[in-house]
Structure formats: structure tokens, C-alpha cells
Amino acid sequence: MSWTSLRKTIVPVLTLVALASPTFATAQTALPPQIEGHELTQIGPGYYTFRNKGLRNVFLVTSAGVIATDPIEPETARLMREEIRKITPLPVKYVVYSHQHWDHVRGGRIFKDEGAIFVSHENCVPHFRDLPDPEIVMPDQTFSGDRYFLKLGERTLKLRYLGTNHGDCLIVMTPDHVNVPFIVDLATAGGMPLPFIADYSLHNWVRSLRELESWDFEQYVGGHGVALAPKNRIAERREYIEALLIETKRELDAGTPLANIPDAVAARLQGRFAHLRGFNGIVRDNVRRTITYYGMGW
């Protein structure tokens, strides 16, 4: 595989349509109700994870400034900047978007106003153009291909694109000096997926999780939930999605009436996955989404 060079894109002047802010949480997982407030956790030298309520990001402090990631929303970005100021007087030089979903990428304006360069995979740009939000800063630099090294000072943040999985522009980020990747929305530790797993390509989700399982690391930071998750949570999520696909297909092939399939599959998955947070409230909607997925020809 060859490294592709980061390509500067000319940011068009956009007329941003003022859309109503979402009033519902678009978090990937049913979150435990006790997640309130914000917190900063140091993962390694210069490597931090910041959480506000149910959402989480990482940032990297270097001798030449800061590489931040998902700004989440304006208040979270403001709180994150306060925490960064306690660590370094240097500015945020880069903001890297993990993917295009609004719940992770709104709020970057305060960093843009201070001169930060915004980075994403190039596939995110059409999404931002199609559904503009005045709180989303358009990327200044995008990359194509499967990887890019973002260097600042003595540090490098490795960006990896695994293909279509959760949307089509999600990247996994890992500092070169701390082997703890930032993996957003693919495997939130201990939880269930969102009920309708909207723009997940289920087979490609499984493929991406298998690829992550082949990587050499022990813990990761997710976009929601705990600061550090053990790697085996990725296999757990992959096994759940595989079981969902297999058991739903089994019922479809057997001719089970569609209305009966959610309960039938839920009963089959109960034994292996009932410990996942939110299982009973979500599994049947996951099955309905999977029926639709097969019905559309996958």
C-alpha cells in the first residue's frame, strides 16, 4: 500500500443553510444515564481524551501546538479548549474529523477562528455540502486513499480509512508514540448499536471490525462511553453483528412471517448478548433494519 499525500482542497464559499439543530442525541449506542458533566483523561505522553456528556474525542499536545479531533458541538469545543489551555499555551493547529455525523463534528468554529486547519477524508465533503450546518467548519485539507500521516512538532497522528462501514468517510486515528487508537462509533464498549443502525453497511462493518481485530493494540478510545476500552470489545461487536445477519437471514430463508422475525431473532441472540447495555430495548429494531438490509438486495 502506498501512502497518499495530503491534498489541499480549495474550500468553496458556501451559503450555509440555517437548519434547526438536532434535538435528539444521535449517539451510536444507548448510553448509561449516569454520563453527565465533562472530564479529561491522559492516555499517554501528550495524548488525552476529553469527554462531555456522552461524547468523547482525543487530542495530541506537541511542542508546535495541538492536534484536536471531533469538536462535537460548540459548548463541548469551548470546554475542551479550556482544558487544553491548562496544559499548553500553544494553539490548536489541526482539527481532524473522524467522520461526517453531526453529533461529532459541530462546534469547530472557535478553533477555526484561531487559525486551525481542518482535516477529513475526502468522502466527508459531499455530506457537508448536502446537509450544511452553520456549526460545521468545512475541511481545509482532505486525503484520499487509505492512510495519511499528520505531523506536528515531534508527533505524528496516523489516519487510517477502512472503507465504507459507518458512512463512507470514517477514519481511525492513532498517535505514533502511543498505541491506543481512537475508533469512533464502530464498537462502543459494552453497548448496543443504535436501534436502526442507519447508514451502516452491515457486511462492511463486520469487515472493518475484523481488520481492527488484526491490528496490534490492547486498548482503544471510543467516540462514546468509557475513556479506555479493551480490544475484545471490538470482537464482541463484530460477533453481535454477524449473529444478527445470520439469524435474520435464517428466518427470512425459512419463510417466517416478517412480523414474527424480530422476536424470533431476539430469542436466539438473548443467550449470547443480553449483557449488552440496552439489549432488550434495541435488538428487535436492529433485526428490522437487518430485514430491510437484506430486502434491499445485500
Ligand SMILES: [Zn+2]
Ligand atoms: Zn456516527
